[in-house]
Amino acid sequence: MANLLIYTFTGNTLNPTTTAEGLTGSAQTDSGSLDNFATGTGNDWVSEPTIQAKPPTGVTTAALAVTNNSYWYFTATPNAGKVLGLAALNLNAGRGGSSVPRGLKIRSSIDSYAGDLYSANLATYGPTWTAISIDLSGVSFQGLTAAITFRFYVWAPTNSNTVDADDIILTGAVADAVAAVSPNFLPFFWA
């Protein structure tokens, strides 16, 4: 498997650090509802800068994060004539400080953001990351010829608390799409 997209936030950019041939990756992007969303330093992570995401006021649980659109997202889009098969989504996540609970829930556009790929209160804060690896080898993540989006929902006790993330890596493979043969052509073969 190859690294399709890597985000390390080096230089404080939210754009991909590395993008494989055959696809494009969006920036890590605020839903528009977060209280603040930016790269930052000062939370004791060795790999700073990292993402620092602040949920809106009152978003203190996973359920409230969903109903209040408290998330950031990124999109992977295969180029024309290409097909994506995904393998995994890996990242480091943690609380920006000691206060709890702060959590992260990850969903995808494959099921219209209905099911959790990951959901937990984060047990660690700087400098100790929680390593997350999501298996995307299932059939619903193969043969993608259209964009797929991943959402990262966050919650925290107050909107001065951040949920931090770094080294977001999407792995898989890019192949050439094979043109489908229409059944209408079969009579020519058999004529």
Ligand SMILES: [Ca+2]
């Ligand atoms: Ca980093």
